[in-house]
Amino acid sequence: MSMHPSTSPSRLRVAVLGANGRMGRAVIRLAQEAGMKVVCAVGVGDVGRDAGELAGVGHLGVPVVSSISSIGTYGANVVVDFSAPQALVEACSVCAKAKVALVSGTTGLSDVARAALSDAAKQCAVMWEPNMSIGVHVLATLVKQAALTLGDDFDVEVVETHHRAKVDAPSGTAIRLGDVVRKARGSHFVHGREGRPGPRAQNEIGMHAVRGGDVVGDHTVFFFGAGERLELTHRASNRELFAHGALRAALWISGRAPGRYTLDDMVAVPA
DSSP states (O other), X not given: OOOOOOOOGGGOEEEEETTTSHHHHHHXXXXXXXXXXXXXXXXXXXXXXXXXXXXXXXXXXXXXXXOGGGGGGTTOSEEXXXXXXXXXXXHHHHHHHHTOEEEEOOOSOOHXXXXXXXXXXXXXXXXXXXXXXXXXXXHHHHHHHHHHHHGGGSEEEEEEEEOTTOOSSSOHHHHHHXXXXXXXXXXXXXXXXXXXXXXXXXXXXXXXEEEOTTOOEEEEEEXXXXXXXXXXXXXXXXXXXXXXXXXXXHHHHTTOXXXXXXXXXXXXXXX
């Protein structure tokens, strides 16, 4: 991949989709602290309120608007999205038309939303990750290594825990971790167990979602062998880490050629 100088924070013009949500407010706050310019804030609530005041960083002169189609009129370099799948579909069309880069951490995507991301990538730079944490990215690398090294003799189970308000299950990150194992071993997912499912099949990947309280996000991949087990875990203690990751991605992707990009492209992990 050719080298590309990252955009200076002071030159980055950011549009935030999902601006009045928890993640959107964190993105606005951290963007402001980093010297980036938030030029557009789109949300489904708090329309007309100042985005900076919502985020706790003072008046920015950027009112929350409801129209996603307006994103292309503010001169943004990149859209940072933490919204909902249907909103992301519309944003993909807008970004493609305006040639604005898109960084999305929205989860629970439908096939339509996934297709929209791929279509947009023909016209603009796109990065979608279900988890913008660099630590989770490294976890996925370790899970792949473990799956390949331990082989089929080890049973794999993925357990994720999130706050009670999360609407999709299992989490996008759990699915991503499970996919890493599935590609390495040719296994298939089993979502929870009840009744009398019978003995565990060797080629299963158990997927389990736990919900409660205000847990930001925990993910553990278990490898169970005969007389031993390996547990690889990532725990998120605050949501700002996801906003940090998304803004780091926004700086990295701004100005890049159209195409699909991932954290693998952004973060070099030694082989």
